[in-house]
Amino acid sequence: MGVQLGQRVAEFTKKMPCFVRFAVRLASPVPKEDLSGTCWYLPDLIFPDLVPPQAAEWSMAMTLTWINRIVGRQAKVSRARKLRKRHSRQLLLQALESRQLLAGDLMAGHIDSHTSSEMAQMVGQHQAGQNSDASSHAHTSGHAMSGHAAALDLVSLDQATNMVVASGNWSDPNVWQNQTLPAAGARIVIPAGLTLTVDSVMEPEFKTIGVQGSLRFATDVNTELRVDTIVSSPGGRFEMGTADNPIASDVVAKVVFADDGAIDQTWDPQQLSRGAVLLGATEIHGATTTHREALAEFPSAGATEIRLQSAAENWKPGDELVITGTQGYQSDEVRTIASIDGATITLGNALERDHIPPKSDL
Secondary structure, eight states: OHHHHHHHHHHHHHHSOTTOOOOOOOSSOOOGGGGTTOOOOOGGGTOTTTSOGGGGGOSSOOOHHHHHHHHHHHHHHHHHHHHHHHHHHHHHHHHHHHTTOOOOOTTTTTGGGSOHHHHHHHHHHHHHTSOTTTHHHHHHHHHHHHHHHHHHHTTOGGGOSEEBOSSEETTOGGGBGGGOOOOTTOEEEEOTTOEEEEOSEEEEEEEEEEESSEEEEOSSSOEEEEEEEEEEOTTOEEEEOOSSSOBOTTOOEEEEEOOOSSOOTTTOTTOOOSEEEEOSEEEEOBOOOOOOOOBSSOOOTTOOEEEBSSOOTTOOTTOEEEEOOSSSTTOOEEEEEEEEETTEEEESSOOSSOOOOOOTTO
């Protein structure tokens, strides 16, 4: 009988909060002092055929109505918690999409072989096939994919004015369809499997670059690319130096996002342009450079030189330094390096403030 009773109350046990404990005593009544700190359940209110009459004398009994009220309350709390988590995930995904940082993982294997409209149609079919329990996730994923499709539409093939037909340097006419280098305002597409290398400082301002293959920057010469919008597909790659082959310390690689006026919302209704939307792999590495160094002695107002505790790596004339202030958050000073001799740096202009910290015993 005890086993049967245990099975019948087990469903309640699993649903109850941790502070509720069940006890079934089939013998004599339990002394009141033994009830301290325990919430007793009176089973004869539910299973009168399984419990002896003595159980009716027990105190601190819980009725079935009271138990169901607790179970119902716990279920509401659990549902509310799940809804809050789901809502938080939706907000996070929307924020990531708006910053164009969310990778297109759902369709990563298919995006290169389908047009944007076909991809959007597949997303719709994916959403329609979900059950009600997964509809919220599918809806959120659909929004993310819709954003990806909108970004890819900005660099669709039908808008391209210049197409890469072979891997090589930007300046090589043989890399381009009809051996024609892009002019200002060009809409460029790099197909999958091909690599285009930026190998110089270019003056023209291009409209868009769609990267289905790879866009790479030379690491041993100064490079500059001026463009309104760059979009890479999930299978594309943007590379400005690698860990094994970083941009050399004596050259500069630069992307300038050109401002050619207000965004055309007919062309870009979601206003995703005027920047880089990198849905694929992205790697950027420059030469190892000391990012900060302690002073060997603290300079005073009028100083034209500062001395470091050790020589900084890859600092050079023309670089800008921030000499941190000691008189409040507005007392930092920015100076250009005029020359370097080991750990001694000559500044382009004298300091205007003392940079002496408070005494350690203050």
